Amino acid sequence: MVLTDALGYPRSMSGAVSRQEQKSERARQTICEATVACLAEYGYSETSISRVVARAGVSKGALQHHFPSKEDLMASTASYLLARPVEHADRDRTVNIRDRLLTFWEKMTNTSAYLALLEILIAARTDRVLQARIADGLKTSIQEIDAHFLPLCGDLNAGDQDDLLLLMTANRCLMRGLLIENQYGIDRERQRQVLERWFDLLAPALEAKAQHHQTGEKP
Amino acid sequence: MVLTDALGYPRSMSGAVSRQEQKSERARQTICEATVACLAEYGYSETSISRVVARAGVSKGALQHHFPSKEDLMASTASYLLARPVEHADRDRTVNIRDRLLTFWEKMTNTSAYLALLEILIAARTDRVLQARIADGLKTSIQEIDAHFLPLCGDLNAGDQDDLLLLMTANRCLMRGLLIENQYGIDRERQRQVLERWFDLLAPALEAKAQHHQTGEKP
C-alpha cells in the first residue's frame, strides 16, 4: 500500500516525511488554495494559470512542476476540495437534525470553497476527461457525507435507508441550486428562509424514520 | 412604445415587418440556437465565436454584425432562452400539481436549452456586467413561471402566497441542482426517483393551501 496526501501524491513509507516532501506538499497546497480563490472570484473560464501563479505568489515554472497541465491542476484542486473534513458539524453535540443540516450549509456549502468545487463540477460536465478524474473522489465524498448524516436517523432497514439517500440527494441538489440562485434578487435572509422551509419538509421525513425504529428498539 | 422581438431588438411600428427585419431576426435566431447548442455541448468556457459560427453556418462577420461582442451574444442568448413559453404544461388540462411539475421538469428544465441557460447563469456569477444585463429578464421569467403555478393553489392571502413562493424557489433550486448532479452516478431513473420523492414532500404542502382556501369559499 502506498501512503498519499490529500491530493493523492505519494508520501514516503513509514510516515517519515522528508523536508523536500513537506515543501512540495506545502507548495501544492498553496497553489490549490490560490486556484480555489480564483475559481470563486473569477469563475472557471476566467481562471488562468497566470492568475493562479500571481495569486499564489509562485512562478509559472513551479506550478508546472507540481501540476504539469491545467487539467492536473483542476483535478487536484477538486480532490483537495473534496477532502475537506465533514466534521465541522460534529463540534457541537446537538442531536437536532435541523441544526446539523444548517451548520452543514453554513460551514460546508455556503462557502467560497464549495463555489470553487461547483465551478469545477460544472466545467467537468462538458469535459469528460476531467469528469473521469473527479468522479471517484466525488462519489467517495458524497458517501462520506451520507454516512455522516444517516446514523442520526438510527439503524434502518434497506428500504428506509434508500429512501433517506433519496432525501439526502434532494438536499444536496437543493443546496447547490440555492448557491447558484444566490446572486439574483435572493439575499442571505431569503436564502435562509428557503432553507428553513425546506427543512420544515425534510426534517419530519427524517425523524419519522428515526422514531419509527427507536420505538421498536427501546424496551 | 417600441416593439421588440424575443431578443429585445427593435421591430418596425405598426406591425409591418420588412424583409430585411425578417432576415435579421432569422439570422439572430439561428446564431442563438447555435450558441445554445455549443453551450450545452461544450460548456461556457469552450464556447468560442469560431465554434458558434461553424455550428450556425454563418460567417464571423455576420455574427459580429448582429452581436458586436461576445457579451452581447451571451446576453441575447440568455434573453432568447428566458423567453421560452411556459405553456407546455398547459396543453393537457391535468389539474394534478404533481403532473404539472413533472411536465415542467421534462419539457422545460431537463433540456439542453436549460443546460445552456445554466451555463450562462453560472458564468454571470463572476461577470457582473453580464449579470446586470441578464438580471431583469431572469426576474421576469421567474415571475412568469410562478404566476403559472400559483393559480393552481387557488386564491391566497399574502402570507400563504409568500410561503408558496418559498416552495417554488426551493423547487427551482432543487431542479437546477438535479440537472447538475445528472452526470455523476445519477442516471435518469434515479433522477426521477429523487424528483418523485421531492414531490411527495412538496405536493401536500401546496395542496393543503388550495384545499384550505377552497373549503372556505365553496358554499
Place this chain on the structure above:
DNA sequence: GGCAAAACAATACGCCCGTATGGTTTTGAC
C-alpha cells in the same frame, strides 16, 4: 435605375493562454 444603409464575408491583428525549454538553486543520500 440610383443610392444609402443594412447584411454578410474575408482577412488581419494583437493579446493572452497553456505548454515547452533551458537554466539556477536547494535538498538529501553517499
Place this chain on the structure above:
DNA sequence: GTCAAAACCATACGGGCGTATTGTTTTGCC
C-alpha cells in the same frame, strides 16, 4: 564535499481567442 534529483524560475513559442478593418452583396426607398 559530491552529485544527482527535485524544486523552482525566466523566458520563448505556437495557437486560438475576440475584435477591427475593409470589401462585397443585398435590400428598400426615391
